[in-house]
Amino acid sequence: MSRQIVMPFGPQHPVLPEPIHLDLVLEDETVVDAIPSIGYIHRGLETLVTKREFPEYVYIAERTCGICSFIHGMTYCQGIEQVMDLEVPPRAHYLRTIWSEYSRIHSHLLWLGLFADSMGFENLFMNSWRLREFVLDVLEETTGGRVIQGSCKVGGVRRDISNGKLTAMAADLAGFEQKLSDLADVFLHDDSVKSRLVGVGNLSKTDAYDTGAVGPTGRGSGVAIDMRMTGYAAYGDLGFEPVVEKGGDCYARCAVRVRELFSSVEIIRMAIERIPDGEIEVKVKGNPEGEYFSRAEQPRGELVHYVKGDGTKHLVRSRIRTPTLTNVPPLVKMLQGCELADVPVIVLSIDPCIGCMER
């Protein structure tokens, strides 16, 4: 047996936009174990719930993440609405679904760009982010915010999208989808991409399920778990089939995200087609008393917002379980046995959002 050495990876590393630290136990160039540690940017957002009134906390929930902020706000609102037994108007559910799916496309394109960058494919990185601008423009036009939308509230949404604008958005999707196809073609079929990803960072279906992998990390290993199947927002009306790949390697996780771009476009198209007219919010009276585990599908996987109220305007507890936290154990499994040179690509393949994890 070779002598073992421990090599630190992070918290600052070229492929890491945010800090996470891994102690890599190496035998020659092979990683035999990886020990993660976090907490470099822990923000204590969960304790702020006792200092802000429950309708105000939506703003804090949204700021848990700068990429999937809308879904954080929506998941929190859904939790409060369940506790308070509020019936949100159907149009608000459809608008939430549309904004959620635009957020997913934006997040996946951002990740695909970073992933290409981690492989040294600079041109692909720039093309991914160029397409992402289209989505950010739509979010800005419809909510006023490119990164933090601020359009979700307890009881519904703050802004409506006119039917004329929705029709224009649907028309624009055709051209956008064609550009996505060109991008997908490179990610899925280019030899240099495949040679860098296929067979790297393997995670079996059993390990993925047992270690709690969620989102594309789990679905890339054949675990068909997607919270949209629970039918929250308008997903129950629209029908939904999760995108699943069986390879279990970095290529499979990449392929799931690429294919989800198209499934998100299709969901948006269906939602625009079927969105009913009507109110976009209900009046909220009283304070939440009770508890609920609100779950939704973030671009990175299952998100849980646990809310507990005692009948006052301040909640007793908010707990945010983000997908990156639960994808850390699967990451450790992927790293065991890999080559040192593959570590950056494997770490990025779970789409780590440390800001989310350090809520």
Add this chain to the structure above:
Amino acid sequence: MKIEEQTTTEIEVANLIGKVQAYRSGGYRLVQVTCSKVGDLFEINYSFEKDLRFENVRIIIDPDTEVPSISGMYWGAFVYENEMHDLFGVQVKGMNVDFHGNFIRTAVPYPFRTQVFKGEGPCHDRS
């Protein structure tokens, strides 16, 4: 919108391992573990799911009570258990990966363990 049914079963700490083992044997996945401070006590929720059935097991403990680790059954539970230890100071016995307080580095030790004052802050007197 479909409403998800959720069940919560409160059990004694002594029965935790047996109950979690039943979920493990039944093919449930561990969704999350949450600790909450309720008055002077800690409330810990273990959430499981199978085929979109979402179930919780709850234990209520004194802050100094030692809790057995479930990481022997659910390997990935170490992130939640270390988090509970680092943020709330809950003593978890038998973790498969024990960071000894270094998983989440905070300026204040066990920041969620102390009593929080509801309404403290700029919105305190807003009606």
